[in-house]
Amino acid sequence: MQFKDVIGQNSIKQRLIKSYSDNRMAHTQLFLGPEGSGTLPMALAFAQYVNCKNPSETDSCGVCPSCIKFQKNSHADIHFYFPNNTTNSVKKNPESVLLLNYWREYLKTCDNYAQSSEWFNFLGVGNKQGSINVRDAKNLIEKMSMKAYEAKYKIIIIWMAEKLNMDASNKLLKTLEEPPPNTLIILVAERYELIIPTVRSRAQLVKFNSIDIDSLISAMLKLKIEGDANLNIDDMARIANGNWNEALKLINETSLENEFFVPLRNWLRLCFAPKDYKALFSFNQEMSRLGREKQKSFLQYALTVIHFCVMVNVNNYQAVKLAGEEFDFVKKFSPFINEANQDKIYEIINEAIYHVERNAHGGILFTDLSFKLVNLMRQGRQKTQ
Numbered sequence: 001m002q003f004k005d006v007i008g009q010n011s012i013k014q015r016l017i018k019s020y021s022d023n024r025m026a027h028t029q030l031f032l033g034p035e036g037s038g039t040l041p042m043a044l045a046f047a048q049y050v051n052c053k054n055p056s057e058t059d060s061c062g063v064c065p066s067c068i069k070f071q072k073n074s075h076a077d078i079h080f081y082f083p084n085n086t087t088n089s090v091k092k093n094p095e096s097v098l099l100l101n102y103w104r105e106y107l108k109t110c111d112n113y114a115q116s117s118e119w120f121n122f123l124g125v126g127n128k129q130g131s132i133n134v135r136d137a138k139n140l141i142e143k144m145s146m147k148a149y150e151a152k153y154k155i156i157i158i159w160m161a162e163k164l165n166m167d168a169s170n171k172l173l174k175t176l177e178e179p180p181p182n183t184l185i186i187l188v189a190e191r192y193e194l195i196i197p198t199v200r201s202r203a204q205l206v207k208f209n210s211i212d213i214d215s216l217i218s219a220m221l222k223l224k225i226e227g228d229a230n231l232n233i234d235d236m237a238r239i240a241n242g243n244w245n246e247a248l249k250l251i252n253e254t255s256l257e258n259e260f261f262v263p264l265r266n267w268l269r270l271c272f273a274p275k276d277y278k279a280l281f282s283f284n285q286e287m288s289r290l291g292r293e294k295q296k297s298f299l300q301y302a303l304t305v306i307h308f309c310v311m312v313n314v315n316n317y318q319a320v321k322l323a324g325e326e327f328d329f330v331k332k333f334s335p336f337i338n339e340a341n342q343d344k345i346y347e348i349i350n351e352a353i354y355h356v357e358r359n360a361h362g363g364i365l366f367t368d369l370s371f372k373l374v375n376l377m378r379q380g381r382q383k384t385q
């Protein structure tokens with residue numbers, strides 16, 4: 001990872017580079033910052049920089065043999081420790097070194113912007129969470145005792161240092177206090193108060209804020225998908241609040257159509273112009289075959305779309321978090337959701353959700369709902385004439 005790929009945080013980049021070129025680099029550092037602020041990417045960029053054969057004043061070269069290995073997170077002199085647990089492949093005595101392949105794969109999926117919930121999902125440990133345990137600490141000490149293979153600095157990265165358990169922390173105190181020469185230990189963490197005080201007091205603190213809004217916007221613009229003219233990057237950046245993972249989620253959510261968009265659009269059209277009762281009945285049948293959770297999600301999505309129609313009617317486009325075809329549909333459909341029917345539509349859909357939760361028969365429920373909606377749509381249409 002190069003500094004140029006770390007979003008924002010320019011003053012930290014400069015400070016790190018200066019500490020290195022002035023020969024004042026602390027050998028144990030704690031990169032502390034909120035999720036999505038780029039603490040791990042910065043640690044990786046710094047590790048690559050201090051080992052680069054040909055660094056500039058602002059970044060590693062990105063092309064020397066050392067950079068190429070660091071770029072893939074596969075250099076023999078970078079050692080990762082992260083929260084772990086038993087998985088399908090590691091059934092007992094888990095430790096980071098046994099899960100390194102997963103870790104590298106995971107980092108690829110998120111461009112090194114790791115977040116713990118996603119990491120645990122990736123590992124498939126579900127709600128078990130994980131810790132950095134005493135086996136990790138032993139392994140780390142062992143790695144420290146060996147010479148670096150080829151790098152100038154041996155790098156140790158402890159990601160989510162707040163997950164170091166008590167045994168591991170105690171075992172590491174001496175190493176953190178006095179690492180062997182030419183070693184750089186970077187602890188990466190989000191929650192200062194959860195790190196054991198004797199651990200955090202041994203590291204030099206580098207504090208990250210959330211990513212500044214201008215850097216976030218320009219990084220989002222680079223990713224902006226062609227044709228999504230309705231995405232409002234400025235708003236999304238504000239909602240993301242300096243968290244790159246959040247920004248990515250927003251970009252993906254608003255550009256990916258809801259799975260129920262097409263069925264909902266068909267249903268609303270059938271109820272709007274009910275010439276084709278056969279098609280309406282077969283829709284009801286199809287819905288009845290979905291499980292209850294899906295029926296509920298469909299109805300909740302219907303409520304959201306109706307709500308967005310109302311928002312369009314009052315010209316509150318900012319509130320309409322849709323893009324592409326969904327957005328077009330809502331704009332076209334919104335005139336027919338009006339004071340003649342909007343309250344009632346909310347009411348019947350909410351009632352339907354209530355009944356789905358209480359095991360109502362799907363076929364009967366959707367047939368009833370469709371008939372009611374046909375009537376209400378007629379009233380909405382008349383209002384516009």
Ligand SMILES: [Zn+2]
Pocket residue numbers: 051052053054055060061062063064065066067068
């Ligand atoms: Zn290089």
